[in-house]
Amino acid sequence: METTPVEPTPGARALATEAVHAGRDDLAALGLHAAPLDLSTTYPSYDSRAEAARLDRFAATGELPDGPPVYARLDNPTVARFEQALARLEGTEDAVAFASGMAALTAAVLVRAGAGLRHVVAVRPLYGCSDHLLAGGLLGTEVTWTDPAGIADAIRPDTGLVLVETPANPTLAELDLRAVAHSCGSVPLLADNTFATPVLQRPYESGARLVLHSATKYLGGHGDVLGGVVACDAEYARQLRQVRFATGGVLHPLAGYLLLRGLATLPVRVRAQSATAAELARRLAADPRVVRVHYPRLGGAMVAFEVAGDPHEVIAGVRLITPAVSLGSVDSLIQHPGSISHRVVGEDGRSAGGISDSLLRMSVGLEDADDLWDDLDAALSGRRRPARERAAAERASAPAACGPAAR
């Protein structure tokens, strides 16, 4: 059997070591070097009486059955390796992986809402779709938006969860996790750690009971895998697995394999990308074309900045940097939150979250800092006209041939 229970955080091994060894400790004994990829959806069992007992136990406690897996919606050995590794990096007892960051957040909310605790307290800004999920009440929850100082007063008897991001998407606003955790009292605090990653911050150690990642971002790190994960204590993990089994938002084993591989280089990537981001933030802050730069005190590979000119022109003008939503990849991406990542939040929500229309959010990759700066510099100067405009200008200057333009 390949699935092993998550061991407690050893504390003896450094993060860089855990990143390449956690979730893989048994490989040598199995005669393997790379983690095996198990794509089975089901597993043979000749003892259906024993299966019945194993399933009863899962239904009652959320504990994964001992022995071989039963069905891929319940458990997968490759995904379990990623879960164990992430738990080690975040310093939690366990972790539960999902099909996406949004599936992970949905499960974390449903664990509480399913127990009748339908009120959520949250601090803006949040990732656009997280905001949308809470504001729209799709899961039957009600949200109270507040600032960190207002959390204690916003908590009610039916509050199931407090939700924060730090640094937050997209403004990179930071809050004091320890102080926030204190304000939550006995209500679980969920901290979205997508931007900081466990390389820069371990929210569980500051009192967050749940640590959420869009694994799509830095954990995967290469822009080719969608996933989500919640790192937490064993008790919450059991409840999350029950919700995952019932709702089906499982991580595909190939995604689990890629995420485990991504974790191996996470510390190296985050540190290198952060150093470049800090340098670009410094240059942007000294640039008269930029009104304001947001760069976390904590560091990190995300930079947000407000431009004096038209932000859409900057997006249209980049060439090395890809104008695209998402973040955390080895290559740099830039996007306009007001148009894309936080469009769904609406104008009022954006203004409540401090997301101005001139804000751009850049995810800094592993390229050379000078090359990235040259691209930003050209895009900010408006030297490069948007491709569409350029094509229109070329059409206008071409000799008229036929059609209405020929008149």
Ligand SMILES: *Cc1c(COP(=O)(O)O)cnc(C)c1O
């Ligand atoms: C992208 C993102 C999410 C949602 O994750 P998906 O994997 O896209 O579902 C949640 N939180 C933050 C901070 C994000 O950046």
